Amino acid sequence: MNRYIIHTFGCQMNKHDSERMAGLLESHGYTAARSDDEADVIVFNTCAVRETADDRMYGQVASLKAIKTGGRPDVIIAVGGCVGQRDGEEMLRRLPHVDVVFGTHNIADLPSLIEAAAAGRPTARVLDGTEAFASDLPTVREHPWHAWVPITVGCDNHCAYCIVPAVRGPERSRVFEDIVAEVSGLVAEGVLEVTLLGQNVNSYGRDRYGQPRFAELLRAVAHTGIPRIRFATSHPKDLSDDTIDALASVPSLMPYLHLPVQHGSNAILAAMNRRYTRENYFERIDRLRGAVPGIALSTDIIVGFPGETDEDFEQTMGLVNRVGFDHAFTFIYSPREGTPAASLTETVPREVSQMRFDRLAELVRDLSFASNRRAVGRVDQCLIEGASRRDPRVLSARTPHNRLVHVPVPVDRSASLYAGSIQPIRITGAHPWFLTGEFASGAV
Ligand code: 5AD
Ligand code: SF4
Numbered sequence: 473m474n475r476y477i478i479h480t481f482g483c484q485m486n487k488h489d490s491e492r493m494a495g496l497l498e499s500h501g502y503t504a505a506r507s508d509d510e511a512d513v514i515v516f517n518t519c520a521v522r523e524t525a526d527d528r529m530y531g532q533v534a535s536l537k538a539i540k541t542g543g544r545p546d547v548i549i550a551v552g553g554c555v556g557q558r559d560g561e562e563m564l565r566r567l568p569h570v571d572v573v574f575g576t577h578n579i580a581d582l583p584s585l586i587e588a589a590a591a592g593r594p595t596a597r598v599l600d601g602t603e604a605f606a607s608d609l610p611t612v613r614e615h616p617w618h619a620w621v622p623i624t625v626g627c628d629n630h631c632a633y634c635i636v637p638a639v640r641g642p643e644r645s646r647v648f649e650d651i652v653a654e655v656s657g658l659v660a661e662g663v664l665e666v667t668l669l670g671q672n673v674n675s676y677g678r679d680r681y682g683q684p685r686f687a688e689l690l691r692a693v694a695h696t697g698i699p700r701i702r703f704a705t706s707h708p709k710d711l712s713d714d715t716i717d718a719l720a721s722v723p724s725l726m727p728y729l730h731l732p733v734q735h736g737s738n739a740i741l742a743a744m745n746r747r748y749t750r751e752n753y754f755e756r757i758d759r760l761r762g763a764v765p766g767i768a769l770s771t772d773i774i775v776g777f778p779g780e781t782d783e784d785f786e787q788t789m790g791l792v793n794r795v796g797f798d799h800a801f802t803f804i805y806s807p808r809e810g811t812p813a814a815s816l817t818e819t820v821p822r823e824v825s826q827m828r829f830d831r832l833a834e835l836v837r838d839l840s841f842a843s844n845r846r847a848v849g850r851v852d853q854c855l856i857e858g859a860s861r862r863d864p865r866v867l868s869a870r871t872p873h874n875r876l877v878h879v880p881v882p883v884d885r886s887a888s889l890y891a892g893s894i895q896p897i898r899i900t901g902a903h904p905w906f907l908t909g910e911f912a913s914g915a916v
Contacts, residue, residue, distance in 0.1 A: 475505035475512050481529055482519025484704060485640075485669055486553055488606070488620035490517045493552070493582055495610035500583040504612075508539060513548045513586055518555035520635050523806040526555060530567075537569045548572065548589050550582065554639040558810075561596040575599055576625075576640055579606050601626075601641040607654060615857065617664040617892035623651055623689065624670030629707065631734070632745045632813040633774065633805060636671055643670075645677050648684050648692070656696045664894060665700035665855060668693065673703050674710035687714035694722045699894065700855065702874075704730050709748045711756055720763040727764055728874040731756070732772035736791030737784035740777050745812070750791055757795055768843070768873035770799040775832055776825030777805045778816035785828045792835055798843040798873070800836040804829050837904050844902035847875060851898045851912045854879075858891040869897055869909070877907040890916070 476497045480490040493515060494504070505511035516533055519525045539547055550572035551563060557575035564570055571589035574581055575598035588595050607622055626641040627634075655666055668689075670676060676686040684692070693701055701724050706715075708731055719725050735741050738749045760767055773788060792800065804825045807814045854869035860878055861868075867890055869877045877897055881887045895915045901908035 474502045475510055476502045476515060477505045477508060477511040477513075478515040478517060479532070480517045481525050482517075482521060482553065484620060484667065485622065485625075485671075486517050486519060487614070488622060488669060489553070489576070489579055490515075491611045491613050491620065492579055492606040492609040493517065494612035496580065496582055498612055499610045508536070511547070513550065514539075515550045515552065515582070518551060518553035520554035520558050520639055520808070522803060523808070529555060533567055533570060537567075540569050546590070548586050550574065550586060550589075552576070552579065552582070554635070556596075557598055557639045558635070560598040564594060564596050570594070572596075573598065577601055580609060601644075605646050605650075607646070607650075615892065617662070617855070619658050619663050619666050620669050621651060621654055621658075621666050622646060622669045623673060623676050623703075627671035628675070629672060629747075630745060630812070632743060632816075633777065633808065633811055635808040635811055638810050640671065643672065643675065643679060645680050645683065647680075648677070648689060651689065652692045652696060655693050655698055659697050663698065664892065665702065666693070666698055668701065668703040670703075671705060672707040672710060674706050674712065674715060685712075685714070687712060687718045690715065690718045690722060690725060694724045699724060700872075701725050702728065706731050708733065708753050708756055709746070713759070716756075716760055716763045719760070719767070726872045726874065727766060728768040728770075728872070729760065730770045730772075733791065733795075734772060734774050735777065735780075735784070736788035737780070738787075740780055740784050743779060743813075743816075744774075744777060750787065753791070754794070766873075768798040768875070769795065770801070770874075771795075771797050772801045772803065773832065774803050774805050775829045776820040778813060778820065779818040780805075780820050780828075789832065789835060792832065792839070796842075797836070797839055798875075799840050800832075802829060802832050802836060841902065841904040844875065844904070844907050847871070847873070847899050847907055848902050849899060851896050853894050854897040854909070855894050856890045856892065859887040867891075869895070871897070871899075871907075875907055876905070877909040879909045879911065882911060 478490045480486050518529045548571045552574045556573045563573045571594045572585045573596035577599040585595050624645050626643045627637045628643040630637050674686050677683040852871040854871050857868045860866040865881050867879045896912040897909040898912040899907050899909045
């Protein structure tokens, strides 16, 4: 009877937290439902970073009222994540059909809050912060061969546009030995890839006097024998030479780095409180490329930050061109209440932001396409993620450089034979957002 579904918005930390929520609910006797119509408990794990996701989530939760008024009044609707943390009780007032609101620091309370709501007591419980990491909770992983491993939570950087420090709290590092022990356990379970998570992984250990820092953690995690390691997110100002050396010398560290630059103009970088210049950024990129030739690079960029002039925007275009990112995630600035930038008055008109955004998006597409074309002819060890969403006879795989490859399932073979294995793939074709490939000799 007790079936649950979780809708996840936002970043990789939320994906991780959702896997823990699922684990927690299953350890309390719940089973997964395939749709809202089948579910007795509907959980939203929300994101407050940009207005669009925030509004979309509020819209979706609001529309669930129909489920309750349409004959299923006992369905429990729970809202967690960053919007839950931010809005708390206020959400129960705005959306009276919501039963449970919880925050980013009290995921462990979810089962008891659901129970209370089922007994007729709608509840909002949001804590300010806790030393407990959700990684101590049971988990149901989306893919058995991949695990998210948080190493820090929260953020101390206070970039002017960003709501994260307000909702996730100050940065706290997880105990070194706990992380290494968790990854060792994952190796024993047959996990092939871990992604180490934090808002700013490069500052790992800074808050724990005498603790090893990030590069040392990377080496210790590699020592467990885990075949593949990725990590996100890196702040350019904290990307140390030591970490670059680790990327160059540890074979299980994948040759891919997500290094959000956010903007190309020094004036806007300063207004954003990013604490580096475009010159600093170029220096880090040059050093990375010198140490790890061919490393794939992706970034995040914001367009239309208050005060952004045409010249500032051209600086962003110039920076993106010069670095030649393999991929970039692009965003139009959206003011978030409670952030320093929200009070800036020199706002950029929406049409101007949109025009700049479209130009940047076209450049990003061209660069991504060029990067994919350069990959044609390579044979790479790729992690097969499973059948592609569109065609069950095509497999989705990831190259070490994090490129997506579509590979036809060999005739007479089943797709499930390959899911969660590492296979040699020859890249045969390039599209702007993905590659095509075929199994190379040596594949199973
Ligand atoms: N408006 C637009 N984009 C934002 N990001 C964070 N806050 C905002 C905002 N207020 C972007 C940044 C960050 C990514 C996760 O989201 O580029 O790196
Ligand atoms: Fe937000 Fe900046 Fe922290 Fe990233 S580093 S989470 S953008 S405050």
